[in-house]
Amino acid sequence: MRLAILTVLSETRECTFSTLRDELKLTDGNLNRHLRILEQASLLQVVKGYEGRRPTTWLRLTRQGRAALRAEIAALEQLVSRVRDASTAHLDSDTDAP
Amino acid sequence: MDQASKGQATQTLAELERLRRRTRIRAHGGAWLPALGIAVLLLASSALYRHPFAATHSLSVDSPYWAGLPDEQRDPLASYVFWFLCTPLLLAAVGAWYRWRSRSLGLRVAWPLFAGTGLGVLLLLAVLAAVPTQQQQQSDTLNSSPDHFWLAGLLTPLLPIAAAVVALGWAERSRSLTIAGGWIAILTVWLCGWLPMGYLPGWATDLLGGDLTGLVNGTPNSLGGQVGWRPGIWLTLMALPLVTFAAIRGWQSWRAASGG
Numbered sequence: 001m002r003l004a005i006l007t008v009l010s011e012t013r014e015c016t017f018s019t020l021r022d023e024l025k026l027t028d029g030n031l032n033r034h035l036r037i038l039e040q041a042s043l044l045q046v047v048k049g050y051e052g053r054r055p056t057t058w059l060r061l062t063r064q065g066r067a068a069l070r071a072e073i074a075a076l077e078q079l080v081s082r083v084r085d086a087s088t089a090h091l092d093s094d095t096d097a098p
Numbered sequence: 099m100d101q102a103s104k105g106q107a108t109q110t111l112a113e114l115e116r117l118r119r120r121t122r123i124r125a126h127g128g129a130w131l132p133a134l135g136i137a138v139l140l141l142a143s144s145a146l147y148r149h150p151f152a153a154t155h156s157l158s159v160d161s162p163y164w165a166g167l168p169d170e171q172r173d174p175l176a177s178y179v180f181w182f183l184c185t186p187l188l189l190a191a192v193g194a195w196y197r198w199r200s201r202s203l204g205l206r207v208a209w210p211l212f213a214g215t216g217l218g219v220l221l222l223l224a225v226l227a228a229v230p231t232q233q234q235q236q237s238d239t240l241n242s243s244p245d246h247f248w249l250a251g252l253l254t255p256l257l258p259i260a261a262a263v264v265a266l267g268w269a270e271r272s273r274s275l276t277i278a279g280g281w282i283a284i285l286t287v288w289l290c291g292w293l294p295m296g297y298l299p300g301w302a303t304d305l306l307g308g309d310l311t312g313l314v315n316g317t318p319n320s321l322g323g324q325v326g327w328r329p330g331i332w333l334t335l336m337a338l339p340l341v342t343f344a345a346i347r348g349w350q351s352w353r354a355a356s357g358g
Binding site for chain 2: 003004007008010011012013014015016018019020023051052058073076077079080083084087
């Protein structure tokens with residue numbers, strides 16, 4: 001879920017709390033818990049302000065957050081390709097066997 | 099165990115990609131309006147020229163080219179007012195559009211960078227154009243800084259527009275918009291940097307004519323030539339990528355909004 005939060009934030013300069021909550025279909029409490037953890041890790045920044053007269057919480061990905069997301073996606077892609085290579089090698093050895 | 103991890107990783111990657119794409123379309127779906135606005139501004143500037151499309155035998159060109167391109171303008175003051183009034187107005191309208199979108203969608207785009215670049219480069223143009231130039235009397239002709247003609251030729255309101263489009267491309271994370279801005283800049287530098295407008299050096303004429311011997315030897319066979327198009331055609335060419343982008347992005351945005 002935290003990867004999903006970082007992914008949404010990576011595609012925009014800032015995103016409101018409510019938009020992110022609706023997009024990921026989370027409850028306020030659940031999203032808050034994830035955000036607190038990500039904020040403590042300096043992966044995102046929380047900016048409180050007003051949109052007209054309505055109080056709004058804006059969320060912004062930090063540079064570390066962007067780098068962390070990139071690293072995590074690269075690790076997932078690496079895992080997929082490693083398992084694919086391993087299964088291809090396994091299939092080859094099965095075919096070569098007499 | 100490994101196959102299960104692979105399946106889970108593949109599923110996560112696919113889900114993230116779907117989320118990324120959906121957010122991108124929503125967040126950057128509003129780029130069609132500034133692109134269309136700039137295209138309209140470029141096309142509307144055709145009206146600043148005395149003969150925007152019709153061929154003419156004699157021309158009187160004043161520098162700086164307040165109309166945009168080095169061609170005979172109807173009234174330099176009207177050209178000046180057009181760019182220095184309409185550009186900030188357009189940027190203000192685009193700012194209002196992005197503010198409205200961020201309120202209704204809850205997603206913000208780095209549009210102040212676009213507006214800041216457009217206004218900043220326009221201001222820089224005004225400052226550079228106001229720098230006093232040394233004038234030289236040569237026989238009966240008065241030349242303004244003939245040694246710096248090339249640089250003086252770049253004092254045109256089309257360059258702030260090109261810079262703004264490049265900045266818009268960065269803000270909207272759109273390579274197409276960045277290329278469209280580069281296209282406007284390249285055409286502007288070429289058309290305004292050398293006279294007559296549309297001038298082709300010898301090597302370029304050889305290249306277009308398929309005669310590569312001059313290019314290989316380093317001595318062009320041709321003396322050069324000129325693309326004899328009028329400002330209206332060049333402005334249409336500049337605006338074309340923006341209009342195409344606006345049409346495609348507008349359609350994508352509309353389709354996403356209607357749940358397609």
